[in-house]
Amino acid sequence: MNRVINRQGWLRRIGFWIGVWSLLAGLLAACQPVAPQPATPSLSAAEAAAQPELTPVRIGVGYIPSVQFASFYVGIAKGFFAEEGLDVSLDYGFENDYLKLVGTGELPFMIGSGDQVILGRGQGLPVRYVMTWYTRYPVALFAKASAGIHAPQDLAGKRVGIPGPFGATYVGYRGLLEAGGLREADVQTESIGFTQAAAVSEGTVDAAMDYSANGPVVLRLQGEEITTLEVGDYLRMPSNGLVTNETTLANDPELVRRVVAASLRAVDYTLAHPDEAFAIALEAVPEAGGENEAVNRAVFDATLGFWQTEAGAQPGASRLEDWQAAAEFMVRIGLAETVAPAEELFSNEYLP
Secondary structure: OHHHHHHHHHHHHHHHHHHHHHHHHHHHHHHOOOOOOOOOOOOOHHHHHHOOOOEEEEEEEOOOOOHHHHHHHHHHHOOHHHHOOEEEEEEEOOHHHHHHHHHOOOOOEEEEOHHHHHHHHHOOOOEEEEEEOOOOOOEEEEEEHHHOOOOHHHHOOOEEEEOOOOHHHHHHHHHHHHHOOOOHHHOEEEEOOOOHHHHHHHOOOOEEEEEOOOHHHHHHHOOOOEEEEEHHHOOOOOOOEEEEEHHHHHHOHHHHHHHHHHHHHHHHHHHHOHHHHHHHHHHHOHHHOHHHHHHHHHHHHHHHHHHOOOOOOOOOOOOHHHHHHHHHHHHHOOOOOOOOOHHHOEOOOOOO
16 A cells, blocks of 8 residues: 555656646746747738739520530639639520520620521621630430431431420421421421430430430430431531620620630630549539539530531631521521621631
8 A cells, every 4th residue: 555655646746847847848938039920921002903803704605504514614713714804604594595685785795506696696686606615516316226217317207306496406406307308297396395315215205306415425324225316417507606796896805805715725624634624513513423423424525525626727716608508597497587698697806
């Protein structure tokens, strides 16, 4: 027992002196001069005033948030738009609604297809296409292989689903019918909204019109054997691109040039760094990740091909002959009564 008591006493004495030494060390440290810490850099009032303010810019895109708009998410996240002095945001909705907003000056820019520009001009809307975004017409008809649809003429008597009688899918559909020598009366056309993949998979329709990177990609990923008819193989039509209005072009041409330059730079970066671009897209569209990530990666990979410029072609440029052919087609199938001269529909003057 005495041995235990003595040991405890010894421990208490050691603890006491440790406490004393700790206290003295703390007092000594408190008496030492404190080394100056580097100040956090801050802008002076003059420097802050000299920083250029970013110009807010809204761009309407004719769909829901999607990895298909990855290049714009990249341009925002990597600062390409900011370096041009722009604070870009995307609006999501319907292409035909945005065409009216841009035409009336309520919105400065949109992503729209060439056919919509032709229709808008025919309706008196002063819209103009200033940059090719998709280099190929991105719409296709797809069907199960068992439907036996391998050429446009095979659509005779088939049930074909379309989102509705509007937009690029409808124009592409009419192009395929013309290529097959068919009228709408020769086909059972059904408006099915944006349910194309499910409608084809479940047999509600024999075939459907959709963006090439959507429905066809989804069914293939599900293991379905399908056939596709790419509209671009049968119809010359300017694809999706940046659209503005004559007022913006007249009043602020430099704004248009900056939006075009940053947009093309973002496309280039997306093509060169697809994995990083997809990761950025997932941050912008979180619902595309998780259990949906595999499908959306396949959609993203399929979209990359539509941003690639043909060898020798100028990025962002479009061709007069394509606009002329498209305008003639729109009149021929009755979608437009009057068409503005092709050179008034687009411009390559704002490309870098």
